[in-house]
Amino acid sequence: MGGLSVRLRDLYARYSVSADWVLKGISLEVREGEMLVVMGPSGCGKSTLLYIVAGLLPWVIPGVVKGEASVGGIDVAKEGYRGLVGRVGIVFQNPEMQVIAQSVYEELAMVPENLGLPKNEVIERVEWVVNALDLGKYLAKNPQSLSGGEKQLLAIASVLTMRPKVLLLDEPTSMLDHRGTRLVLDTISLLKREYGLTIMAAEHRVEWAVEVADRILVMHDGRVMLEGEPEELFSRVEEVEKYGVRPPGASEVAYELRRAGVKTPIPVRLRDALRVYGL
Amino acid sequence: MLTGLYVPKDTLFHRLDPRVKLLWTFLVLVASIATQFNCIKGAPVFLSVVVALALSGIGAGFAALLIFNMSAFLIAVILVWAGMYSSHGVPVLELGVFRLTDVGVSVALGKFFLIICPVLAFAVFFTSTKPYHVMWTLDKLGLPHKLSLAFTISLSMLPSIVKSTREVIEVQKTRGLALDRGWPLERLRKHIPIIVPLIARLLSDVWDLSMVLASRYAGYGRRTYVFEPKWSRGDSAFLLLSLLFYGGVALWGVFPYA
Numbered sequence: 001m002g003g004l005s006v007r008l009r010d011l012y013a014r015y016s017v018s019a020d021w022v023l024k025g026i027s028l029e030v031r032e033g034e035m036l037v038v039m040g041p042s043g044c045g046k047s048t049l050l051y052i053v054a055g056l057l058p059w060v061i062p063g064v065v066k067g068e069a070s071v072g073g074i075d076v077a078k079e080g081y082r083g084l085v086g087r088v089g090i091v092f093q094n095p096e097m098q099v100i101a102q103s104v105y106e107e108l109a110m111v112p113e114n115l116g117l118p119k120n121e122v123i124e125r126v127e128w129v130v131n132a133l134d135l136g137k138y139l140a141k142n143p144q145s146l147s148g149g150e151k152q153l154l155a156i157a158s159v160l161t162m163r164p165k166v167l168l169l170d171e172p173t174s175m176l177d178h179r180g181t182r183l184v185l186d187t188i189s190l191l192k193r194e195y196g197l198t199i200m201a202a203e204h205r206v207e208w209a210v211e212v213a214d215r216i217l218v219m220h221d222g223r224v225m226l227e228g229e230p231e232e233l234f235s236r237v238e239e240v241e242k243y244g245v246r247p248p249g250a251s252e253v254a255y256e257l258r259r260a261g262v263k264t265p266i267p268v269r270l271r272d273a274l275r276v277y278g279l
Numbered sequence: 280m281l282t283g284l285y286v287p288k289d290t291l292f293h294r295l296d297p298r299v300k301l302l303w304t305f306l307v308l309v310a311s312i313a314t315q316f317n318c319i320k321g322a323p324v325f326l327s328v329v330v331a332l333a334l335s336g337i338g339a340g341f342a343a344l345l346i347f348n349m350s351a352f353l354i355a356v357i358l359v360w361a362g363m364y365s366s367h368g369v370p371v372l373e374l375g376v377f378r379l380t381d382v383g384v385s386v387a388l389g390k391f392f393l394i395i396c397p398v399l400a401f402a403v404f405f406t407s408t409k410p411y412h413v414m415w416t417l418d419k420l421g422l423p424h425k426l427s428l429a430f431t432i433s434l435s436m437l438p439s440i441v442k443s444t445r446e447v448i449e450v451q452k453t454r455g456l457a458l459d460r461g462w463p464l465e466r467l468r469k470h471i472p473i474i475v476p477l478i479a480r481l482l483s484d485v486w487d488l489s490m491v492l493a494s495r496y497a498g499y500g501r502r503t504y505v506f507e508p509k510w511s512r513g514d515s516a517f518l519l520l521s522l523l524f525y526g527g528v529a530l531w532g533v534f535p536y537a
Contacts, residue, residue, distance in 0.1 A: 060493040081493060090494045097487040100495075102285065102409055106506070113503045114496040122505050158495070 005166055005198040006030040006053055011067035013048055013057060022048045024222040025067075032165070035192050035199040037209040040219035041244035046202035049219075050168045053200060054090040055081030071166055085115060089159035090168040094175055095151035098158075099143045104135070107143055107154055111162045125161045132195070133157050133187060149180020153187055160191075167191065169201035173208065181208065188212055206248050210234065210268045218243050235266045283410040283435035284402070288336035292407040296514040297416040300404045303331075303517070306525035307400035311393045314532035318388030323528055325392045328399045335407045345402065353391050360387035410435045415504050425498045432492075440481060447477045 006029065013023040022045045030036050038046045051057040052069050059080035069076040072087050081088075092098055101107040108129055112122040130136055135157055138146065143154060152172055159167065169188070173181040185208050191197045192212065203209045209216060210230040218226040218233070220243040226233060234240060234247045237255040241247065247255070250273035254266040267273040292300065307328060314321035332345070361383035368382030405413070410431050417427035448458070451472050458469055492498070 054494060056490060056493060060490060082496075082499070085496065085499075092487070092491060094487060097484070098491050100491070102283075102411060106411055109505050110497075111495050113505060114499050116499070116501045116503050119503055119505055122503055162496075
């Protein structure tokens with residue numbers, strides 16, 4: 001992994017509609033090419049954290065941000081989302097709200113068109129993302145006829161035409177079925193593996209988080225409580241559960257076996273569990 | 280989400296340059312204003328718009344809805360305007376205090392055409408033009424891009440609003456809300472459980488949409504359009520014919536003895 005991509009230091013944030021701080025002194029760093037998954041119960045501040053990194057809070061969403069937040073050396077709180085063109089792209093949880101255009105091509109061309117790039121560059125970027133994510137089969141379709149997973153894939157592709165260095169995913173699979181989740185998960189893995197994107201994701205689904213994350217961060221009540229690589233973090237089952245995060249099924253089973261006196265390591269992924277138990 | 284009023288078809292109107300269609304719409308508006316006091320002079324404008332409606336290939340359901348609303352509006356207009364002109368001209372119908380004269384009918388129909396023709400013309404424009412090209416047209420006309428964007432998005436959200444309204448009504452009906460029972464005032468009061476959640480839902484949708492649009496840099500500056508319509512000979516011919524036809528009708532309307 002490369003240099004520093006995202007740096008937050010002693011970050012506080014709140015929305016204008018409330019006097020309570022949603023983030024309370026968050027400090028973290030994300031390196032280039034790293035995938036960080038932020039977990040925690042609803043209302044713990046996961047999405048707020050992403051909105052700040054995306055430059056949306058306080059620029060689009062009224063609120064107050066205190067502390068240091070920078071992406072690629074740019075002061076996000078000062079420059080806002082307009083200062084992050086080509087650096088940060090964000091995908092939200094509801095695929096229905098993110099597919100706006102009347103055709104898949106128009107949807108993909110939207111960001112570079114909005115940025116006023118020359119026509120040939122818009123076309124070149126659309127062709128790149130179509131090839132990169134194998135979207136050719138969707139081009140002739142009406143975006144409204146796509147499944148939830150396909151719409152979310154389209155939303156990710158649309159953001160990628162911005163050529164961001166950092167991709168933010170705000171619970172991208174929370175509204176998707178199993179098939180849709182798999183589609184999005186495969187895409188994220190591809191982006192990480194082939195294109196070395198820095199990815200920050202807020203996520204509830206622990207099984208997919210441990211599949212793709214380099215590092216997991218557990219938040220509770222606006223603070224970072226735990227942080228570490230998936231294997232290390234979920235070996236602390238009790239601690240993780242204390243902060244409202246359910247460990248992966250494989251870890252839970254191993255933890256219960258341990259409590260019953262069986263000497264076993266705690267795997268986090270199903271494939272690790274199968275290997276550990278010789279299955 | 281932003282499907283707009285656009286109906287995908289391959290018709291004469293769909294193939295026309297959006298600028299020509301918009302100019303045609305304004306010509307309809309001008310001709311309707313010029314002929315508003317005489318239904319005979321306004322009739323060619325109305326007929327031309329009905330023909331355009333058929334040529335734009337909009338769905339039968341949408342056409343039926345337009346026609347139904349038109350007839351309800353026609354009755355309302357006749358009652359108001361014919362009543363105002365009841366002392367002018369020759370009576371054609373007298374029902375108690377209600378007196379319908381030939382002048383009253385002519386003015387009422389003229390006023391009806393004045394409202395309905397531009398409405399139908401704009402319906403033709405929006406059903407045959409993609410929101411993408413509506414925005415392009417407004418940009419080309421020199422409107423600030425943010426305004427073009429705001430206008431296009433608000434217009435494009437209309438079907439979503441209708442869909443949301445239907446969904447909220449269905450949900451409230453399953454909870455026992457009976458909108459078709461009771462006195463008019465009671466029926467009106469029964470709409471409160473629809474309006475409140477509908478507004479809450481629309482606000483939430485608009486909020487989500489604004490986040491998506493901001494993160495996609497909508498309204499960032501001068502926009503590029505990959506799909507730009509090209510002005511063809513057909514466009515020029517259509518515009519010329521429209522100018523001659525509506526210009527002629529407008530002159531006929533402005534000069535009483537023309």
